[in-house]
Amino acid sequence: MGFGPYLLLASLEGLVTAAVLALTALGLSLVFGVMRVVNVAHGEFFMLGAVLAWGVSTAFAGHPAIGFTAALLVAPLVVGAAALLSERLVLRRLNYDPEATIVATIGMLYIIQQLALTFYGADARPVQPPFNIRIPLPWFGFSGYKLFVIFAAIAMMIVTWFVLTRTKIGLVMRATQYDRETAQAFGIPVDRVYAGVFALGAMLAALAAVLIVPIQQAHYLMGRDPLLLSFIVVIIGGLGSLRGTVVAAVLIGLSDSIISMFYSPTLAKMLATGLVAMVLVFRPQGLFGTTAR
């Protein structure tokens, strides 16, 4: 294989990463944008989704597609419920103070991680993909499931975009994001919007995780990388900008995959993290974001 096919393979793999990353980062961006809460436990919601996906899919015998579909429905719901619970029990009592919520979500991170280790164990466990098709390309066969992941993520992004910009729920969320007090004065139940947004953010992460487990296996430490990468995406894309999130995810996914293939994964992460820190330092509103209020 020459240079071109390698680049194509790296790009395809990068798009898969980007798809999953965009969903995860979208959850983080929503929570950050609407509630002004930096959810450090976001990666653990991702991990929880993957672990649950393993649990649910192994509980169903028969064709792997049945178990996978069940996981796709159950895992996000359970994770959303867990997020709702932690929002009610902890974040609301802290009155969404930015620094206190960071410390509290770090606490959640440890709790979820330890619970996963205790009840799930330290092994990485695979989940059967719902179907096994190889798409023949002239140089290599590419997994049909990976293509499905890309399309599923695009579909989810379109649904989210539609909800955010074309429905009443989206309007209420945007109103809360824009001005909490005024929204409250107009009778928007800000409290419930916050709880809903936090649960929704976690569910998006869980959904992304269910999509990735047939490729990556479920492991109790798997939340660390998505968390950092999502931070990177949210910052580069700019807060609350859906378009920015997608563009940044594609940018990060592709560059990570291509640099990893031709140099080393560690170097790829180093460059991405360092560059993003610089973006934040010199252009705090992100590449696509509007200036913060």
Add this chain to the structure above:
Amino acid sequence: MNGAQNSSKVVLLHLAVIGVLLAANFLLPEYHRGVFSRVLVLAVFAMGYNLMFGYTGLLSLGHAMFFAAGMYGAGLPLYHLGWGVPLSFGTGLVAGVGVATIVGLLALRTTGVAFMIVTMMFAQVFYLGSLYFTTWTRGEEGLVLNQQMRSIDLGGTAISLSDPSTRYLIALALFSVILLAILKLVRSPFGRTLVAIRENEERMRMLGYDVFRAKLSAIVLSGLFCASAGAAYAILFGYVGAGFATIQYSILPLLWVLAGGAATTLGPLIGTLFMFYVIDYTSGLTTAYLLFVGVALILLVLFFPKGLLGTIRERWLPWLP
């Protein structure tokens, strides 16, 4: 005069704490003496963190970088170049100050949440760097500094730092120096400036203070103290590894300072000691010690945001520094 009276009371209290710790060297059983020497070094790390987080109000999530800079700054020349202990300790400090200056200059352009994320990311770059240069750092596996490297030659007699008593006394000496330095610092006009910046940065700027310079000085000093802890850890315990540069080691000093009481001079020591023994005890009962750390963080931030000493100061002893 009340002020002078309080001042001598404060100095006496700190000297008494150092005295008790000195006596502990001769009274503690072997195991606990080992724990205490580790805690003393880590408390220096926590004190350095406290200067920035507690007194200046800059919440950093990247302090493992400063600790690890000291650790690698001291450990690498000691291991690869065979430089002596004092010189290596010095290079550790220089590394810490250098990293802190660069990070401070860049990160201080941001505030609030962005500041935390930027510090966390710089620390992550540092951690990944320690993995990337595995040839010299051996990554997660780390370098073990043997006993010969860790001895000081004093006019013909070699002092071995792996001896428990020597180790304890050196850890205590470092702790005492930093404790008294921080005590002096926070009671000086500079320390007052930092607290005032924490309370109302805009007002300080309007009053004509150079806020940026004060904050940068706080970061550099914090980097220096944390690096001294890292360098001491490498030299006293003979291990240098990337594990100490992970995010977890940025979060631990936050936990210790929160537990002991932010913006108190002795809080970091109490917090470190308390959390160390709590984890030591619970890990004997269960392997799920992370669960405990998590619950502790949430409970502290929910019900006990001032920490142990902070609460004592608020209720009973308002003169505590």
